[in-house]
Amino acid sequence: MTATPVRIAFENVSVSFGGLRVVDDVSYTIHDGEFVSVIGPSGCGKTTMLNMVAGFMQPTAGRVLLDGKPIAGPGPDRGVIFQEYGVFPWLTVRQNIEFGLKLRANRRPPAERAEIARRYMRLMGLEDFADAWPRTLSGGMRQRLALARAYAVEPQFLLMDEPFGALDAQTRSAMQNLLLDVLRAEGKTVMMITHSVEEALYLSSRIVVMTARPTRIREIVEVPFAYPRTEALHEQPEFGRLRSHLRDLVMAEYAAQARLGQAVAE
Numbered sequence: 001m002t003a004t005p006v007r008i009a010f011e012n013v014s015v016s017f018g019g020l021r022v023v024d025d026v027s028y029t030i031h032d033g034e035f036v037s038v039i040g041p042s043g044c045g046k047t048t049m050l051n052m053v054a055g056f057m058q059p060t061a062g063r064v065l066l067d068g069k070p071i072a073g074p075g076p077d078r079g080v081i082f083q084e085y086g087v088f089p090w091l092t093v094r095q096n097i098e099f100g101l102k103l104r105a106n107r108r109p110p111a112e113r114a115e116i117a118r119r120y121m122r123l124m125g126l127e128d129f130a131d132a133w134p135r136t137l138s139g140g141m142r143q144r145l146a147l148a149r150a151y152a153v154e155p156q157f158l159l160m161d162e163p164f165g166a167l168d169a170q171t172r173s174a175m176q177n178l179l180l181d182v183l184r185a186e187g188k189t190v191m192m193i194t195h196s197v198e199e200a201l202y203l204s205s206r207i208v209v210m211t212a213r214p215t216r217i218r219e220i221v222e223v224p225f226a227y228p229r230t231e232a233l234h235e236q237p238e239f240g241r242l243r244s245h246l247r248d249l250v251m252a253e254y255a256a257q258a259r260l261g262q263a264v265a266e
């Protein structure tokens with residue numbers, strides 16, 4: 001396989017908040033078309049890393065590069081999907097999906113906007129709620145709306161922070177497969193934070209396992225399964241072996257975090 005170009009690069013990145021060192025000398029790259037998941041204990045600094053790629057904050061030391069240039073701020077090339085959804089409460093479902101398509105960078109004519117909104121409402125099972133307000137939707141529906149909004153503008157990069165966290169198991173699995181379909185059709189580069197080893201393995205081409213805070217790279221795991229992927233993958237022995245390996249790594253870091261917490265308390 002020939003390597004695709006590097007799109008996102010962390011170069012010796014460190015982040016401190018006041019006296020709290022959160023990210024400690026982290027370097028890795030995400031290549032064009034790759035799906036990279038980041039896993040690690042809660043509070044270790046995963047969202048902080050995603051925020052730098054989104055352009056919401058700068059590293060304290062080192063550089064975060066997009067196509068070789070330091071990231072100066074947010075841009076329409078990056079679609080960001082957060083844990084807390086990212087849905088505008090003052091717009092209806094349809095208006096939320098169309099919102100990004102009215103902005104200058106991704107502007108589409110009205111008929112095309114309506115068609116795109118219809119398509120994503122159908123895909124996300126929201127077509128009966130086109131004129132509903134977000135507050136009248138369930139948490140899972142709001143999360144699906146946030147996904148629809150991000151997919152609709154077809155960004156080159158998807159930056160996802162626990163995008164399926166609020167969904168029930170069936171919807172989560174349907175949304176994972178839908179994401180794989182969207183990626184197959186549109187070929188994006190993805191950075192996703194997840195707490196689910198199973199999800200990371202099913203979706204990613206590479207998994208970056210982070211240590212407890214101050215976070216460093218514990219291990220980068222290449223996922224050997226070809227795309228397109230199907231549910232049967234979950235049952236394969238190699239999938240099970242990698243799942244155990246990743247769980248062991250993450251559990252070891254949770255244990256390290258607990259020991260550190262104890263040491264601080266003593």
Ligand SMILES: Nc1ncnc2c1ncn2[C@@H]1O[C@H](COP(=O)(O)OP(=O)(O)OP(=O)(O)O)[C@@H](O)[C@H]1O
Pocket residue numbers: 017022041042043044045046047048049
């Ligand atoms: N703006 C900020 N000011 C001060 N501290 C912050 C700020 N943002 C994050 N932190 C701290 O940095 C640490 C890492 O936070 P971050 O949200 O990146 O972790 P995470 O790995 O994404 O956690 P989780 O998996 O629980 O979502 C936490 O201790 C958090 O309190």
